[in-house]
Amino acid sequence: MSFAALDLVPLLAAMLACLACGLLGNLLLLTRQSLLGDAVSHAVLPGIVLAFLVTGSRDAAPMLAGAVAAAFAAALLVGVLTRAARLSPQAAMGIVFSGFFAVGVVLLETGVGRRVDLDLDHVLLGQLDTLVWPAATGWASLLDPDALAALPPELLLIGAVAVAVPLLFAALWKELRLLAFDPDFAAVTGFAPRALSALLLAALAVACVAAFWAVGAILTLAALVVPPVVARLLTRSYRAQVLVSAIVALVMGAGGVLLAGVLPAALGQDWAVSGAGMVAVVGGVLVLAARLAARESG
DSSP, X not given: OOHHHHTHHHHHHHHHHHHHHHHHHHHHHHTTOHHHHHHHHHHTHHHHHHHHHHHXXXXXXXXXXXXXXXXXXXXXXXXXXXXXXXXXXXXXXXXXXXXXXXXXXXXXXXXXXXXXXXXXHHHHHOOGGGOOOTTOOSGGGGGOXXXXXXXXXXXXXXXXXXXXXXXXXXXXXXXXXXXXXXXHHHHHTTOOHHHHHHHHHHHHHHHHHHHHHHHHHHHHHHHHHHHHHXXXXXXXXXXXXXXXXXXXXXXXXXXXHIIIIIHHHHTTOSOOOOHHHHHHHHHHHHHHHHHHHHHHHO
């Protein structure tokens, strides 16, 4: 089969997943809430499972609705524990979000999730290796309406999210910058930081769900953290950080997929490794390279 049939969809899915998560990760990093990305990526699991259980469908709408509902329920419970038990926000977050994830795993392992065709390995580790496009016969398939209609729905979902996130940044550029650097001033000037925080939480939940099918819940954190960290090490302005993080995200996703399967095949090898795992490995290499570059320039 051709590259378009076997490798193009995993390549695009990884790049778009890293792009959507990496852009949102800038706001988490600047507000010192990177742990929130890990928390949300795990906490939405029971929402996804219950949405599947209720609807019996893997359509995007119920999946995203369940994930966003779970993310907001978990965030509300974190606030309750912080006030009632006098815990630090980080401790409350660790308790609540790990608890939500445990509930989701139990639902899957007891067979509830399997009734609606939800696989634990795919949720945890993604399914890059299974996102093939059998209808593609070559690059000409990109212009064939029938072939395009047969694209995996997971790619369409993460593609829609990867378009929506940059549009969100463009529409609320000043407001999000205020939220990241001076939420108190944002409140005084009427930008409603609480509403923006709620919007960020919803966008984060949606991006995490979309990324599940590409890199899985475990490695979504790498997609959220690595691009903004690399950009932060190499830049000194908000605009430059966002732009560089987008480039790093695309390189991270593409590099992981190419090194996992395409490069070994091109070298005549008959083996391949996990695409999601290689995305994380490439992310680690990028962070190390950025740290060394920052040290040399500083």
